[in-house]
């Protein structure tokens with residue numbers, strides 16, 4: 001989307017409106033970053049630069065916050081983000097094997113992205129469905145009570161879309 | 162006109178992930194197809210707690226409890242149950258005695274038998290997206306009582322009588338926090354709700370907010386009136402979209418009804434609540450870090466004192482309580498502190514919600530009176546260990562807690578007893594482990610978590626945590642030495658004493674606790690290079706026992722890396738260099754011809 005560093009960006013109106021609403025509220029930075037990530041799937045550098053100008057906050061401060069919180073991503077994720085739960089319940093029920101199997105099936109390390117940009121893989125903490133452990137989410141869809149042999153089917157389902 | 166039936170469909174995250182919404186839509190469609198929409202109400206509720214058996218559909222007034230429902234069942238449920246009045250037997254929950262089980266409020270189902278619902282009183286009962294249903298169950302009656310007939314001192318007195326202690330982990334008396342904040346100087350004060358739920362493997366707060374968001378809003382407003390605050394913030398994990406969505410709806414509805422905002426219930430009291438999203442940092446569950454995060458900064462803890470009650474959000478006096486703590490307040494106001502104090506043990510009153518997970522048969526969300534034993538939780542409510550295996554330990558308090566072993570299954574669970582055993586109550590994660598779980602590996606799992614989550618501000622936690630993890634890693638790889646055990650104890654002590662916040666201060670707990678009760682397992686790893694649970698891969702070796710192998714080829718076909726070779730009907734062999742120790746063959750062999758050692 002943003003090929004070169006330094007290209008000026010035009011933010012979508014909804015985002016500009018959100019920033020305008022929050023501009024003068026104390027503690028706005030994290031909420032605005034959430035909105036940016038909602039829009040782009042990550043925090044593009046160009047947008048961070050633009051934000052720095054819009055809310056008159058040093059870029060260093062913005063990146064101080066972005067890098068502190070695991071939730072904010074600096075790299076564009078795949079179209080489908082596979083998040084494997086590695087909370088305690090899922091870990092005990094074989095979450096690690098699920099990760100290893102995804103790594104094998106997709107030929108990816110954790111935090112990697114497939115060449116076609118379709119899938120990325122990450123480990124996350126408890127998704128809150130521990131009763132269904134082990135659990136993964138693909139974007140916002142939850143899959144529970146997983147076994148390794150179910151994984152190819154899940155990948156195929158999203159590849160087909 | 163009274164309705165003929167109510168159909169309650171679970172809309173908690175667990176069931177939603179197994180198509181609960183489609184079930185809900187299908188049932189509604191079927192009801193309309195039979196033109197019964199005026200006689201039957203279909204409601205989507207919060208979590209019933211019995212997530213293991215989800216998706217759950219319950220029909221009133223018959224109290225039929227349908228489990229593991231799929232969208233295609235909607236037709237039969239409506240045609241048979243609603244139209245013809247005949248229960249769909251194949252979907253009914255059946256207990257251990259093979260009898261049809263019904264209402265959980267009547268404790269008919271084993272899973273609910275020993276439960277006592279205060280916090281979860283509305284979960285699985287009302288539609289959380291409709292304020293009228295909350296009000297119909299005495300919702301906002303406590304707020305009305307407080308605003309129209311109580312003085313702030315009286316509210317504090319009632320909570321003091323109740324003996325309510327913080328459910329976020331530390332168990333600090335709630336009335337004291339409110340009292341300190343009330344007495345603190347300042348014209349601007351804040352009420353904060355900690356919904357950051359960081360313990361990996363726990364989802365009590367999430368389910369409470371998803372199933373009954375108004376209970377928290379009402380309590381925060383009561384807190385605001387009591388201490389003299391007009392603004393509240395709920396700090397909630399961004400990973401909980403459904404809870405956020407339901408909170409947003411609840412706040413909007415409460416405002417519309419004049420229960421939030423300016424001049425609440427015409428009493429002149431103003432109170433507003435806003436949401437702030439967390440961003441995936443465990444340390445932000447710690448109160449001073451949480452406040453820094455609401456201020457939009459990096460979530461670094463600060464030394465206390467000053468406590469938030471004196472100098473909190475933007476340096477103003479601030480009450481910060483956990484979701485579950487708040488969810489108790491309205492009931493205490495309505496039923497009285499004495500009533501609440503009659504439940505529980507001498508120093509731990511009321512109930513506790515636990516996310517019961519791991520190797521139990523019935524995993525789910527439970528609420529039990531303080532003082533219940535672990536045996537009752539694991540064996541009566543949880544239905545025992547899956548697959549007939551042996552109970553080894555339960556971990557409470559997540560990464561800050563420790564294990565409770567089989568010897569202590571009959572200890573009444575409360576703050577004091579858990580601390581004596583070297584664990585903590587924590588926020589409510591309760592993870593059951595069996596003989597297949599390795600205690601060294603569990604300790605390493607938690608240390609991996611805390612090292613990853615350490616904010617790095619102070620050295621004991623930043624450096625000590627890494628060292629501890631390194632030693633545990635070494636032991637699980639079969640490279641441990643005896644001196645590592647002493648080393649671990651020393652580092653743990655230093656972390657406990659010198660860390661700036663309780664993340665580092667409690668991080669060694671899982672190590673200390675497993676060392677205390679399972680030192681023999683550590684020694685086995687070190688001295689014999691053996692992991693009895695078969696979890697530590699570097700210590701494992703899979704071999705085919707030639708005498709037993711009949712050459713059925715199953716293992717060879719299932720091995721993901723083709724490490725097994727052999728002719729049909731001849732003994733097979735595993736190439737140790739290729740084997741990745743996944744254990745697939747071990748489980749696949751029907752002739753028990755593969756050994757794991």
Ligand SMILES: Cc1cc2nc3c(=O)[nH]c(=O)nc-3n(C[C@H](O)[C@H](O)[C@H](O)COP(=O)(O)O)c2cc1C
Nearest residue numbers: 327328329355358359446447448482483486663664
């Ligand atoms: C590392 C760390 C993580 C914590 N995580 C949480 C949490 O997820 N939820 C919570 O309510 N309290 C958490 N706490 C406890 C809070 O600091 C604080 O004690 C609590 O919010 C107070 O509310 P209560 O008195 O109602 O329990 C955590 C504490 C520490 C040290």
Ligand code: SF4
Nearest residue numbers: 617618619622662665
């Ligand atoms: S103990 Fe750990 S999390 Fe707490 S302030 Fe120190 S480094 Fe940060």
Ligand code: SF4
Nearest residue numbers: 720740741743744746
């Ligand atoms: S343990 Fe796994 S990798 Fe090794 S031989 Fe068995 S199936 Fe193959």
Ligand code: SF4
Nearest residue numbers: 710711713714716750
């Ligand atoms: S599955 Fe068992 S019996 Fe069959 S070939 Fe493998 S080791 Fe031999």
Ligand code: FES
Nearest residue numbers: 085087090127130
């Ligand atoms: S531990 Fe995986 S969903 Fe809770």
Ligand code: FES
Nearest residue numbers: 173175176208212
């Ligand atoms: S989510 Fe449905 S019972 Fe828990």
